[in-house]
Amino acid sequence: MSVEHALADFLEANLGRFAKHTGELLRQIPNSPYPKLSDAELIPRMQKPFVATISALRGDLQALIDFSRQSIKPVVDNPNASSDIVAQIGEAIYSTLKVAARECFADDELNYALALAAAAEVTFISNKNSYQAFVDIREARIREREETLQQMTSELDQANAALRELAAPIAPIHDNILVLPLVGSIDTNRAQMLTEDLLEQIVARQSDIVIMDITGVPIVDTNIANYLVQTTKAVSLLGAQVILVGISAEVAQTIVGLEIDLRQLSVRANLQDGIEYALEQVGLGIRPLQEQRRG
Numbered sequence: 001m002s003v004e005h006a007l008a009d010f011l012e013a014n015l016g017r018f019a020k021h022t023g024e025l026l027r028q029i030p031n032s033p034y035p036k037l038s039d040a041e042l043i044p045r046m047q048k049p050f051v052a053t054i055s056a057l058r059g060d061l062q063a064l065i066d067f068s069r070q071s072i073k074p075v076v077d078n079p080n081a082s083s084d085i086v087a088q089i090g091e092a093i094y095s096t097l098k099v100a101a102r103e104c105f106a107d108d109e110l111n112y113a114l115a116l117a118a119a120a121e122v123t124f125i126s127n128k129n130s131y132q133a134f135v136d137i138r139e140a141r142i143r144e145r146e147e148t149l150q151q152m153t154s155e156l157d158q159a160n161a162a163l164r165e166l167a168a169p170i171a172p173i174h175d176n177i178l179v180l181p182l183v184g185s186i187d188t189n190r191a192q193m194l195t196e197d198l199l200e201q202i203v204a205r206q207s208d209i210v211i212m213d214i215t216g217v218p219i220v221d222t223n224i225a226n227y228l229v230q231t232t233k234a235v236s237l238l239g240a241q242v243i244l245v246g247i248s249a250e251v252a253q254t255i256v257g258l259e260i261d262l263r264q265l266s267v268r269a270n271l272q273d274g275i276e277y278a279l280e281q282v283g284l285g286i287r288p289l290q291e292q293r294r295g
Contacts, residue, residue: 183216215246
């Protein structure tokens with residue numbers, strides 16, 4: 001009988017004892033699940049790597065390879081586990097194999113040395129495949145998380161794009177006239193977004209006039225007033241004009257109280273007046289249909 005087969009038979013005959021010995025070693029590994037397991041849970045679990053090792057010693061290396069790659073999956077599920085756990089498990093099993101080899105060949109130093117070499121070989125094969133499986137699983141999960149993150153980023157970009165459209169619903173009412181209704185509060189980020197979108201629309205549509213309707217803005221503070229002034233300056237640099245409409249009595253009082261100069265803006269009472277004024281600037285007007293038919 002070969003040394004490998006003799007060691008396999010000895011392991012098989014003492015499977016429970018060596019499984020318990022390995023379990024005691026594994027309980028000493030920090031950040032591992034083993035310290036929390038009872039003997040009733042741990043010993044049957046530790047018998048499995050020895051069953052695979054026995055198969056390998058008898059010539060079935062694939063059984064050990066398959067087991068090593070499969071058994072590492074629960075370990076990878078532990079977020080605190082690192083690849084060091086593979087070496088630690090392998091060291092615990094190899095320590096037990098050395099004990100088994102010593103007992104099996106207590107009076108035969110040559111066969112003991114051969115048994116140690118066989119134990120080292122199967123341990124190396126097991127560790128190599130366990131480590132590769134650990135890396136493969138971790139890399140696969142990282143790729144999955146990256147794909148999920150990319151998908152979430154794409155969805156967020158789409159949501160932000162939709163939000164931009166809702167936040168700045170710039171509407172053309174004529175070839176040369178745009179209307180920008182402002183609704184809700186306007187912080188620095190939204191103000192910048194509104195200005196960027198407005199300038200892009202002016203360039204894209206070659207507009208000459210922008211009607212900014214602030215009827216839906218409940219409070220006009222210094223930041224909003226400055227936004228209106230700065231946007232007007234930016235629009236004028238593109239050769240267009242801003243008409244401000246929708247200033248309520250409360251907002252007017254606020255602007256006066258803030259002592260902000262809005263004289264560079266053309267101001268009209270409401271959107272209708274603003275549209276009529278804008279049409280006048282481009283040589284157009286609104287007439288009743290009957291009057292148009294008589295004309």
